[in-house]
Amino acid sequence: MVNLKAVTFAGATLALFAILGTGLVAFTQQQTKDLIAANERLALLRKLEVLVPPETVDNDMVQDGVRVHRADLLGDNSTTIYRGRRNGEPVAAVFTTVVPNGYAGPINLLVAVKADGTLMGVRVVSHKETPGLGDKIEEEKSDWVLGFKGKSLADPAEGQWKVKRDGGAFDQFTGATITPRSLVQAVKNTLIYVREQGDRFYRIPARTDNLQEKP
Amino acid sequence: MAEMRYGTVIKDGLWDNNQALVALLGLCPLLAVTTNAVNGLGLGIATTAVLLLSNSVISLIRNLVRPEVRLPVFVLVIASFVTAVELSMSAWFFELHKILGIFIALIVTNCTIVGRAEAFASKQPVTLAALDGLAMGIGFTLVLVVLGGMRELVGQGTLFSQAHLMFGEAARGMTLTLGKDFHGMLIAILPPGAFIGMGLLIALKRWLDLRSLAARRQSPAASGEARVA
Numbered sequence: 001m002v003n004l005k006a007v008t009f010a011g012a013t014l015a016l017f018a019i020l021g022t023g024l025v026a027f028t029q030q031q032t033k034d035l036i037a038a039n040e041r042l043a044l045l046r047k048l049e050v051l052v053p054p055e056t057v058d059n060d061m062v063q064d065g066v067r068v069h070r071a072d073l074l075g076d077n078s079t080t081i082y083r084g085r086r087n088g089e090p091v092a093a094v095f096t097t098v099v100p101n102g103y104a105g106p107i108n109l110l111v112a113v114k115a116d117g118t119l120m121g122v123r124v125v126s127h128k129e130t131p132g133l134g135d136k137i138e139e140e141k142s143d144w145v146l147g148f149k150g151k152s153l154a155d156p157a158e159g160q161w162k163v164k165r166d167g168g169a170f171d172q173f174t175g176a177t178i179t180p181r182s183l184v185q186a187v188k189n190t191l192i193y194v195r196e197q198g199d200r201f202y203r204i205p206a207r208t209d210n211l212q213e214k215p
Numbered sequence: 216m217a218e219m220r221y222g223t224v225i226k227d228g229l230w231d232n233n234q235a236l237v238a239l240l241g242l243c244p245l246l247a248v249t250t251n252a253v254n255g256l257g258l259g260i261a262t263t264a265v266l267l268l269s270n271s272v273i274s275l276i277r278n279l280v281r282p283e284v285r286l287p288v289f290v291l292v293i294a295s296f297v298t299a300v301e302l303s304m305s306a307w308f309f310e311l312h313k314i315l316g317i318f319i320a321l322i323v324t325n326c327t328i329v330g331r332a333e334a335f336a337s338k339q340p341v342t343l344a345a346l347d348g349l350a351m352g353i354g355f356t357l358v359l360v361v362l363g364g365m366r367e368l369v370g371q372g373t374l375f376s377q378a379h380l381m382f383g384e385a386a387r388g389m390t391l392t393l394g395k396d397f398h399g400m401l402i403a404i405l406p407p408g409a410f411i412g413m414g415l416l417i418a419l420k421r422w423l424d425l426r427s428l429a430a431r432r433q434s435p436a437a438s439g440e441a442r443v444a
Contacts, residue, residue, distance in 0.1 A: 006283075010283050010284040011284075013279065013280055013281065013284055014287055017280075017291045018291055020295075021292065022295070024295045024296075028298070028299040031306075032303060032306035039306065039309040040309075131401060132399075132404070
């Protein structure tokens with residue numbers, strides 16, 4: 001025999017706690033959401049400013065983003081390009097390029113390219129490469145990734161955009177060839193995209209909604 | 216009587232019934248985040264905060280909630296607190312939150328928390344339950360920090376290497392580095408290092424326990440006197 005009163009009471013208790021719990025979460029979210037959004041914005045801005053010094057541009061790069069869909073060259077179905085301008089003229093663009101074929105999964109990059117096709121720098125945002133071997137692509141672990149600065153498809157020549165083991169111009173690491181090989185290829189492809197598109201992607205109107213970087 | 220009870224609760228949490236070393240609960244986050252001491256401390260503090268809050272609330276509502284629905288209610292309470300703690304960390308410790316990532320949200324699946332709620336807080340008055348949450352949390356944190364410190368020291372040759380993520384820029388100087396030439400034994404940072412380190416810690420605790428037990432057996436008179444005193 002089911003005791004209806006007890007069941008109702010138990011159900012009501014459960015409902016009460018569901019409401020209280022949801023209320024707590026909603027309240028906390030309300031209190032923290034501006035701070036979290038500001039944190040995310042600031043974190044992204046700091047990353048962009050390392051590559052494109054703030055004095056070289058006069059626009060808000062974080063707001064001036066646009067999404068493009070070129071998995072063949074940029075490694076992912078959806079890539080964000082943050083554009084830096086001065087007096088409305090293109091200065092540089094930062095691509096959220098993905099290295100699709102890292103040793104242990106995709107590697108997320110930020111690739112900054114000047115309007116003339118020269119690299120301003122490359123940084124690794126996240127990766128799953130082997131600690132101690134492939135993780136030398138991180139700026140904190142090794143200077144390797146800093147070596148991209150100033151390079152372009154003319155320097156070294158396009159055919160030299162490989163690691164030394166494959167007859168190219170870029171160092172590999174002891175014990176890890178696949179990681180730098182894939183990364184060099186991805187940076188090269190980003191430069192090819194810029195050459196192919198010219199300044200076309202600077203002219204797309206900015207889309208400020210839903211531009212959060214993927215984790 | 217009451218004071219003895221408090222003493223037992225503290226001793227249980229920190230040592231006798233340490234959730235990581237004795238109960239072996241919460242091992243997934245424990246093994247995963249302890250690649251350095253600061254990560255361990257971050258997760259430890261977050262876990263302690265959740266334990267303290269959930270234990271207190273569950274003790275307060277223990278007479279209100281019917282036994283049939285108590286587990287779902289506990290889960291609701293714990294999930295709400297974990298989400299609140301996660302949002303707060305993201306707001307005030309953004310960088311650390313990014314590193315600990317998914318493991319903050321996964322505190323909700325840490326068996327320690329629902330375990331203490333069910334085994335202790337749902338049967339005890341709120342002061343004891345809160346103390347239990349605090350002691351269990353600190354005991355868990357200590358293991359996280361020690362294991363993280365061990366792995367960091369052996370694997371990387373440093374200690375407290377990312378302290379600035381938690382304590383601000385001034386804490387950069389807290390990082391200790393073993394000589395420049397020591398580049399670390401990689402295995403300590405990799406997952407096997409977590410299991411080996413954890414095994415060593417469990418063995419060390421048992422060895423210490425056995426030793427103190429043997430010492431007590433050898434001098435029963437001395438310990439008897441102490442009890443009387």
